[in-house]
Amino acid sequence: MRWTLWVPLMLFAFFVGVAGYQLFQPKDEFIPSTMIGQALPEFELPAASETRPGVTTADFKDGKSKLLNIWASWCLPCIAEAPHLESLKEEGVEIIGVAIRDKREDVDEFLATHGNPYSRIGADEISAVQLEIGSSGVPETFVIDGEGNIIHQHIGDVRARDVQRLLEILEDAS
Amino acid sequence: MSAELGLAALWMSAALAILQLAGGAIAQRNPDAPLAALVRPAAILQGFLAVFSFAMLLWVFAITDLSVKLVATNSHSMKPMIFKLSGAWGNHEGSMLLWVTVMALAGALIAWLERRLPEKTMQATLASQGFVAIGFYAFLLLSSNPFERLATPAVEGSGLNPLLQDIGLAFHPPTLYMGYVGLSVAFSFAVGALLTRQVNPEFARVMRPWVLGAWVFLTLGITAGSYWAYYELGWGGWWFWDPVENASLMPWLAATALLHSASVLAARDALRVWTIMLGVVAFSMSMLGTFLVRSGILTSVHAFAVDPERGSFILALLCLYIGGALLLFALRAGSVSEGQRFALVSREGALVFNNVMLSAILGIVLLGTLYPILTEAFDVRVSVGPPYFNPVGAIFTIPMLAVMAVGPMLRWREDNIDRIKLPIAIVTVLVVTAALAIVLFTSDIGVLPLLGLAFAVGLGVASFMPLRGRNLLRVPLATWGMVISHFGIAVALLGMASESAFTDEKLVAVAPGEATQLSGFTITLESVDPIAGPNWTAMEAQITAQRGDGAPVVLNPQSRHFWAPVQQTTESALLTRWDGQLYAVVGAPSPDGRWQLRLWWKPLVTLIWYGGLLIALGGTLSIIGRLSSDIRRRQRLAREADERADMAALRVENGAAPAGGAA
Numbered sequence: 107m108r109w110t111l112w113v114p115l116m117l118f119a120f121f122v123g124v125a126g127y128q129l130f131q132p133k134d135e136f137i138p139s140t141m142i143g144q145a146l147p148e149f150e151l152p153a154a155s156e157t158r159p160g161v162t163t164a165d166f167k168d169g170k171s172k173l174l175n176i177w178a179s180w181c182l183p184c185i186a187e188a189p190h191l192e193s194l195k196e197e198g199v200e201i202i203g204v205a206i207r208d209k210r211e212d213v214d215e216f217l218a219t220h221g222n223p224y225s226r227i228g229a230d231e232i233s234a235v236q237l238e239i240g241s242s243g244v245p246e247t248f249v250i251d252g253e254g255n256i257i258h259q260h261i262g263d264v265r266a267r268d269v270q271r272l273l274e275i276l277e278d279a280s
Numbered sequence: 281m282s283a284e285l286g287l288a289a290l291w292m293s294a295a296l297a298i299l300q301l302a303g304g305a306i307a308q309r310n311p312d313a314p315l316a317a318l319v320r321p322a323a324i325l326q327g328f329l330a331v332f333s334f335a336m337l338l339w340v341f342a343i344t345d346l347s348v349k350l351v352a353t354n355s356h357s358m359k360p361m362i363f364k365l366s367g368a369w370g371n372h373e374g375s376m377l378l379w380v381t382v383m384a385l386a387g388a389l390i391a392w393l394e395r396r397l398p399e400k401t402m403q404a405t406l407a408s409q410g411f412v413a414i415g416f417y418a419f420l421l422l423s424s425n426p427f428e429r430l431a432t433p434a435v436e437g438s439g440l441n442p443l444l445q446d447i448g449l450a451f452h453p454p455t456l457y458m459g460y461v462g463l464s465v466a467f468s469f470a471v472g473a474l475l476t477r478q479v480n481p482e483f484a485r486v487m488r489p490w491v492l493g494a495w496v497f498l499t500l501g502i503t504a505g506s507y508w509a510y511y512e513l514g515w516g517g518w519w520f521w522d523p524v525e526n527a528s529l530m531p532w533l534a535a536t537a538l539l540h541s542a543s544v545l546a547a548r549d550a551l552r553v554w555t556i557m558l559g560v561v562a563f564s565m566s567m568l569g570t571f572l573v574r575s576g577i578l579t580s581v582h583a584f585a586v587d588p589e590r591g592s593f594i595l596a597l598l599c600l601y602i603g604g605a606l607l608l609f610a611l612r613a614g615s616v617s618e619g620q621r622f623a624l625v626s627r628e629g630a631l632v633f634n635n636v637m638l639s640a641i642l643g644i645v646l647l648g649t650l651y652p653i654l655t656e657a658f659d660v661r662v663s664v665g666p667p668y669f670n671p672v673g674a675i676f677t678i679p680m681l682a683v684m685a686v687g688p689m690l691r692w693r694e695d696n697i698d699r700i701k702l703p704i705a706i707v708t709v710l711v712v713t714a715a716l717a718i719v720l721f722t723s724d725i726g727v728l729p730l731l732g733l734a735f736a737v738g739l740g741v742a743s744f745m746p747l748r749g750r751n752l753l754r755v756p757l758a759t760w761g762m763v764i765s766h767f768g769i770a771v772a773l774l775g776m777a778s779e780s781a782f783t784d785e786k787l788v789a790v791a792p793g794e795a796t797q798l799s800g801f802t803i804t805l806e807s808v809d810p811i812a813g814p815n816w817t818a819m820e821a822q823i824t825a826q827r828g829d830g831a832p833v834v835l836n837p838q839s840r841h842f843w844a845p846v847q848q849t850t851e852s853a854l855l856t857r858w859d860g861q862l863y864a865v866v867g868a869p870s871p872d873g874r875w876q877l878r879l880w881w882k883p884l885v886t887l888i889w890y891g892g893l894l895i896a897l898g899g900t901l902s903i904i905g906r907l908s909s910d911i912r913r914r915q916r917l918a919r920e921a922d923e924r925a926d927m928a929a930l931r932v933e934n935g936a937a938p939a940g941g942a943a
Contacts (some may be wrong), residue, residue, distance in 0.1 A: 115606040
């Protein structure tokens with residue numbers, strides 16, 4: 107028996123091993139922000155709505171961990187995540203919103219219809235802050251610790267199953 | 281009702297595949313068993329039923345039966361008929377049904393027509409064909425049923441991806457699948473030969489026309505796919521090293537190597553183990569491609585429905601079939617003797633060298649395609665593209681082209697280079713002159729395009745050299761086939777190299793009435809108007825292209841908007857001249873009323889696809905030549921046997937033969 111005849115089978119077995127392993131890995135289509143673990147950049151955003159004040163970096167440095175939610179009134183998944191943000195707020199979490207490329211009247215209408223879990227809402231009209239913190243879409247939610255450092259990035263809408271995990275990360279961050 | 285009939289036929293085909301496997305397996309132990317006689321009929325009936333099932337799928341698509349889930353999700357009542365039909369295979373389930381239909385049809389054809397091999401080997405072959413088919417029937421019936429009904433019929437279908445609503449889709453997948461899955465015959469022949477240890481020249485002669493047939497379809501399918509991508513995607517490129525393109529190229533490379541090694545086996549009884557190995561590898565590459573495309577393990581422009589469950593199912597099939605065949609190969613191939621020896625400088629020597637080169641290129645493409653999966657296991661994301669495939673592939677392609685030019689002039693078994701030193705000198709001078717001329721008359725040309733152009737010229741001339749000094753009317757058809765296929769490679773290579781070396785590209789924003797210049801063409805945007813098609817609306821540009829003082833020609837590129845499903849596509853407009861193509865795409869309007877135009881002049885680009893057609897034509901001629909000479913040989917043998925029998929009978933009658941003599 108010649109050992110060379112077994113080479114194709116071995117190569118194939120190696121392929122099956124790698125492919126099988128890969129097949130059962132969760133497919134992560136998102137590229138996480140490289141800003142995680144770093145301090146928030148300096149910014150100052152005007153209020154996006156009559157009902158809440160604007161946002162500055164200093165607002166994140168009061169020693170309490172909180173959520174930074176990037177959203178927009180024109181974004182459909184933001185409607186889907188609204189009730190879950192509401193339940194996070196009920197758990198005592200402070201949520202600061204940044205409305206992306208939005209109009210004041212649209213923001214007000216959205217908040218009136220879908221609820222307002224935010225303590226502050228800044229208006230980011232040219233996505234400047236959004237890009238600086240490494241977010242490429244709406245909605246995205248960041249966990250910021252009490253010193254204004256970015257701890258965690260959640261890409262996409264917050265769903266029911268994410269609420270508990272976000273609470274745990276917030277707990278760890280404070 | 282049609283959907284249920286189709287599904288029933290599919291179940292029955294699957295049952296017949298089991299019968300085919302069982303019969304073939306029993307026949308290995310007991311050739312006279314009653315089941316053994318059923319193997320061929322089972323294979324033929326299975327082919328009929330699979331075709332019937334596919335016809336039923338076409339029918340539900342033709343009448344847009346929206347109670348069938350596949351129709352509702354992939355078709356639309358407003359689509360033109362041709363795209364309703366092609367929609368049947370423009371999705372995962374339908375294309376899998378096409379896959380098993382071709383596989384069953386191939387099995388039916390060998391069961392019906394192939395009578396040259398020992399019956400035991402044929403039964404083992406058909407058993408293997410049935411065995412592989414069973415897995416794909418199971419996949420189709422258990423996880424991808426194309427005939428699934430909706431509880432409540434849909435009001436309207438959601439339409440077919442507009443990119444697929446093109447005449448290219450009507451032809452590219454069926455031809456590609458004929459080739460892709462047709463290679464299952466080579467796989468089954470190889471397995472059958474391993475099981476019965478019948479690896480000999482007769483086996484190669486039997487397998488060769490079937491492999492050639494699949495290879496011709498594969499060549500046409502790849503050529504059509506490349507042209508389709510070129511004009512439909514609007515990027516001006518003709519090959520992207522996309523995983524799915526690679527998935528069709530790899531079986532082609534393996535099949536090309538297989539054809540040539542089968543020739544050595546048929547003519548000289550050498551390369552037995554290697555030929556068997558390639559027979560297994562060629563179809564394994566087809567199955568591997570199916571896995572890569574449908575499991576979602578790689579990201580590709582050909583996104584089929586991605587589903588890890590389907591992925592695991594196909595991976596299990598791969599383990600069973602490829603793993604099983606390779607295990608059988610490892611266990612049995614040791615007992616197959618290597619066959620005849622030959623000298624390094626000989627026809628066989630050249631064929632072996634190029635077989636190794638083809639296999640190396642196959643290995644490179646395979647590695648490049650699978651590398652992202654491997655690195656992702658270590659959390660490194662890479663994308664492998666032309667910067668890897670082009671130069672690394674060229675390392676092996678260039679020596680292969682050189683040997684391809686010389687090899688067909690060598691004699692079998694042993695030859696002397698001195699005998700053909702004149703033609704070699706002519707070809708070498710041609711290549712060097714061409715390279716020098718190109719360097720002198722062009723500026724800034726890459727090394728690979730330069731080598732491509734020079735070798736294309738050399739190979740183009742060299743491919744006709746095997747005909748020198750021969751009466752052209754008496755040259756066998758198979759030799760003509762080889763000459764034309766090799767010439768086709770040279771033609772395609774010239775197109776590829778010329779396209780990459782000399783393409784002129786321009787992106788401009790022009791207002792209606794304005795003109796721009798590109799490679800000797802004056803291109804004027806006359807107007808942009810809205811027009812309506814059967815299931816789309818478009819902004820159509822009216823462009824005139826005038827070359828020098830020639831007559832202006834009108835081009836109409838469009839930016840199309842489909843409403844089911846909603847999608848924007850660009851329809852390029854092509855102006856074909858003997859020396860190249862002008863390629864125009866209209867883009868978005870700017871606020872000041874100007875329109876974006878993207879223009880390319882691609883010299884000799886059409887040669888890429890003409891080359892592909894020539895390669896396929898050569899293959900077709902070879903099939904006809906091989907089959908007719910085989911029929912003649914058999915008739916001669918039969919006639920000689922008859923004559924001998926007559927002579928013997930005569931002698932017996934005359935009482936001249938001693939008892940127990942010539943009879």
